[in-house]
Amino acid sequence: MATTRIHPLAAASHAHPYSYYAALRDEAPIFFDAExxxxxxxxxxxxxxxxxxxxCVVRPPNEPVPAAIVGSxxxxxxxxxxxxNEGQAHLHLKRALQRSLALVDTACLPQxxxxxxxxxxxxxALCHFVPVAVLADLLGFAPDTRPEIMGWIADFVACLSPLSSEADIARASVAAQCLLVHFTGVLEGDLPQGSLLANLLQDSECPDRQALLANLIGLLTQSYEATAGLLGNCLIALQQHGVSDTLPLTSFVEEVAxxxxxxxxxxxxVxxxxxxxxxxxxKGDAILLILAAANRDAAFNAKGxxxxxxxxxxxxLSFGHGRHSCPGQVLAIKITTAILSDYLAQGGTAGPLQWMYQASVNGRIPRFISPQEC
Ligand code: HEM
Known part of the structure; x- marks a missing residue:
């Protein structure tokens, strides 16, 4: 496994970031990284x-959209x-999403x-494809288009990362166009009753069509890498710690998270x-909040x-905190638990695994090296 020089922006995909985080917490819980x-x-x-x-806000006020993708x-x-986004537009959509997500029936998750x-x-495929395919079903998308959607989602996430090349960004833009056309069609068709999308459209705070289309893409892309990372990190924890015979699998997934x-x-x-x-x-300063370091803070979790x-x-704090906290937290834990449960029921043992972490400034997403049967 790679052991590159550790610094705040390299830590997420470093093999062993946690002793570095502990030193930061103890010695300089807030400091300016001049480099x-x-x-x-x-x-x-x-x-x-x-x-x-x-x-504090979520985007630099003078750069609401990353300069590299402006105009696309x-x-x-x-x-x-x-x-x-911040302000009223954020608040209305957040409330609509929270209400619509709360109404989604998850009893069908195992199927x-x-x-x-x-x-x-x-x-x-287990980590990257299955969670998003399941989420897309819960959202209410037509299943026959799934392979195409998956490719576009994978391409679109590139525009969210500062590590992407020009070619990645060009592909992200094509993917955005394809997704917009596709979701326009979905919105014009019959939506499954009780699906997240049907719930959202009935909500009094449902945003205008353009915002809705963008955020449908957002829901899938938000969950794409994060859920793949959670499931991948669960497989690693399965190998390193095992699950309990007596405690529910949800507690395992929550502890991994x-x-x-x-x-x-x-x-x-700022x-x-x-x-x-x-x-x-x-004003104008940027701040990196290391959620993974906070989770092991002794004042936050004993014996972190x-x-x-x-x-x-x-x-x-893995799903954030405050006004931008993740509305998909409960669903993400349920989807991950359902996939892991199925994996274990089919005799999956998650071992021996070999992996490296995908290059990222904030994500810890394992890429398993030798293809395994799952
Ligand atoms: C393991 C999976 C997931 C993780 C670890 C995760 C984590 C997060 C975190 C940390 C934030 C807050 C970011 C910030 O404040 O800067 C966030 C926001 C968000 N997440 Fe998730 N998420 C996951 C899955 C999902 C899923 C499945 C959905 C959709 C159903 C989703 C939708 C969102 C949305 C829409 C926001 C923005 C909320 C806002 O700005 O108010 N996430 N997520």
Whole structure:
């Protein structure tokens, strides 16, 4: 496994980031990284304060859309994503999404997992394809177009990463156009009763069509890498720690999400000077919030470095906190648990695994090296 130089933006995909995070928490819970020109925060209380602060927003005000994609179809989608917006537009869509997600019937999850998990799918397909295919079913998309959607989703996520090349961004833009056309058709067709999309369209705070289309793409792309990472990290934990015979599998998935989260960090941008923990943050500053470090903060979770399925008071920032916290948390845990349960029921043992982490500034998403039967 690669052991590259560790620094805040390389830690997420580093083989062993957790002792580095512990040192940051103990020695400099908030500091300015001059090399990367970003504040770095690793303590849970400070991160929660920043996530709730009115002085911090999710995009730099002078760059609402990344400069590399301005003018493309990907930019049209990006600009409307709930995740990238603040204010009233964000609030209305957030409430509509939360209500619609709460109404989705998840009793059918085991059948959906069986439907999409073909006998010969390898670990990559298990982690990347199955969760999104299941989510797309719950959303209410026509299943026959699924392989195409999956390819477009995989291409579109490239525009969300600062590591993408020009070619990646060009593909993301083509994918955005294809997804917009496809979802326009879906919205004009008959939607399955009770699906997330049907619920959303009936909600009084459903956004306008352009915002809805962009956020349908957003729901699938938000979940694509994050859920693949959670499931992949569960397989690794299965090999390293095993599951309990007595505790529900959900507690295993929740402990993995806390202990080795797929989204290790997120960013905020300062819109007004303010002070925190003796540091003056100025308008325009960028902040990296290391959620994975916070989860193991002793003041947040006792014995945070222990993998303990029996925690009764588990706390986690893996799905964010405050106004931008993840509305898909419950669903993501349920989908991951259903897939893992099916995997174990089919005799999957997740071992011996070999993997490396996908290059990313914030995601911890394993790529399993030798193809395994799953
Ligand atoms: C393991 C899977 C997932 C993880 C770890 C995850 C994590 C996160 C995190 C950390 C945030 C907050 C980002 C921030 O505040 O900067 C977030 C936001 C969001 N997530 Fe998830 N997520 C997952 C799955 C999902 C799923 C399945 C959906 C859709 C059903 C979803 C939809 C969203 C949306 C729409 C937001 C933006 C919310 C807002 O800005 O108010 N996520 N997610």
């Amino acid at each position: 990367h020109k970003i504040w770095v925060v690793s303590r849970a209380d400070l991160i929660m304060e920043l996530m709730q602060s009115p002085h 179809a990907a930019a049209e989608v990006f600009a409307r994503l709930i995740r990238m 959906l997992v069986k439907k999409w998990r073909s006998a010969e799918c390898d670990l990559h 806390r202990y080795d989260p797929p989204v290790q960090s997120t960013r905020r941008f 819109v007004q000077d303010f002070e925190i923990h003796g540091q003056l943050l100025r 470095d222990d993998f303990a399925l029996s925690r009764t008071d588990r706390r986690s």
